Amino acid sequence: KLEEAISDYDEAISRDPGLVQAYYNRGNAKSDLGMKQEAISDYDEAARLNPNFAKAYNNRAVAFSSLGKKQEAIKDYSQTLRIDPKYTISYHNRGKANYDLGQEEEAIKDYETFIKKANKSQAHIVNADKEFLDEYRAAKEAHPEKPLPKAPDSISSELDDTISANPVTETRSEAILFLDIRGSTEIINTYGGYHFFAMFNYLESIYNKHAHQNGAVYKKGLGDGFMAVFENNPGAVKTAIHVMQDLNKYNETAEEKSKINVRIGIDFGETKVAPDNDRYGIPVNVASRIEGIKPEAFRSLTAREEEFPFDNRLLISYIVYNSVKNDPDIVCKEFGWAEFKGLEGVTYNLFLIDWTNCKHPSNQD
Structure with missing residues (x-):
């Protein structure tokens, strides 16, 4: 069985x-x-x-x-x-x-x-x-020397409803963005949950400001970050760039303990939409893996491994890059070919956005 x-x-x-x-x-x-x-x-x-x-x-x-x-x-x-x-x-x-x-x-x-x-x-x-x-x-x-009794056994949680827990209402072609705050566990352990959530709320206010202007249709909190869904690739990429730029400006004057460093990964494809508007499918899985990718996942890497960026990194898949490569306001370069666990046999060509040299809305004519 x-x-x-x-x-x-x-x-x-x-x-x-x-x-x-x-x-x-x-x-x-x-x-x-x-x-x-x-x-x-x-x-x-x-x-x-x-x-x-x-x-x-x-x-x-x-x-x-x-x-x-x-x-x-x-x-x-x-x-x-x-x-x-x-x-x-x-x-x-x-x-x-x-x-x-x-x-x-x-x-x-x-x-x-x-x-x-x-x-x-x-x-x-x-x-x-x-x-x-x-x-x-x-x-x-x-008596101090008397053997102590054996503790009751640990108890596992029950099964979850695998298929019907998230029945699909429709499928869509969408851009999926995953954002994660780096070092969240250390921040909570060192400064407490209240301090971390104040940082998270500030990050969320920056994200919301740009997302609403760029076709965001859904956001799901993930504890130390979130998954976001956009109607198209340019909207997702521009939101990510502007979040990075605003955080960089904030970090210039913030106390060390309050600096917010993030990673972002973006992919595009067919998603499955649940009744609560949550999303499932391969692009959700891939975007999450792009966000958290480590050097060992790359089959080939254009940069040297010691130069691999762990903080304030914005990586996108080829299908996303293909949608924004001709936009003069978006600067990016090929970063390498990677293979993800659970998706063996498929390699993904990833591109690194140079968000420091991309145009910010406040600088546009």
């Missing part, structure tokens, strides 16, 4: 590499078969495609924990709770990981938080945790 399910998910992914639930569900099936590392790879992809997918982080953490990678598990459980504070099972699970690491005080806090916040359907887990805490406290009081 599980092998057949994996085969079905393979087929779904081959038809739509952006189908988040298929990666997640395939990861669950692989995990149940004991293929923990392969499951983690699928959860990685589900979380990359949808950074707000709490279940993917929880289940990746369970897989990490089963491989003895408790610190990685704790990090993912914490991310699950940042995304969805009501996803209470991650308190139970994080308690287990902390307990296994000997971090008993943190573990007890997590178990107590879970017991306090759990819903009625989790009553059996609550009872098990209460029994465990009673045994733990009795053991600690009885």
Whole structure:
């Protein structure tokens, strides 16, 4: 049954590499078969495609924990709770990981938080945790040398509806833009979530100003960035250029801790439109991968690897470049040929926009 399910998910992914639930569900099936590392790879992809997918982080953490990678598990459980504070099972699970690491005080806090916040359907887990805490406290009081009780097992999230969760209402040909704030995790850990969201809100105000003038039709928040949809390539590219230029001007006078560095990737193609206006399909997948591309993904690179730009980088695919190459206000150059995971056998010719030498709206006649 599980092998057949994996085969079905393979087929779904081959038809739509952006189908988040298929990666997640395939990861669950692989995990149940004991293929923990392969499951983690699928959860990685589900979380990359949808950074707000709490279940993917929880289940990746369970897989990490089963491989003895408790610190990685704790990090993912914490991310699950940042995304969805009501996803209470991650308190139970994080308690287990902390307990296994000997971090008993943190573990007890997590178990107590879970017991306090759990819903009625989790009553059996609550009872098990209460029994465990009673045994733990009795053991600690009885004798320091007495063996401590075993903590209750971690619990994975259930399957997601793979096909009908995002039924397609229509298909369109559109430009897809992915934008990501560089170093967001470090910013949050160092300066706090309030500081980061103030930065994000400022970035969003800059984006909105230009997007509305350039044919933007949809935007989806992704925690530390967003996906945007445009009617055509020139609109997406000009918006990205102007965002980069305005951020550069802002960064010139901003405090170091408040500087905003981003990466942007743009592709064009046929998208599938869900009832909530979300987008799926190959260009969504490709634009996301262009945004986050690393040097090792390139089969050939026109620049030297040590010159590879990690911050304030704007990369576009060939089909996007072909639409804007004759625009004198847009300056770009070929950057290299790349191949993306999940799209093996297809190489993409990518172009780097020299946004510093492109015309800004305020400089136009």
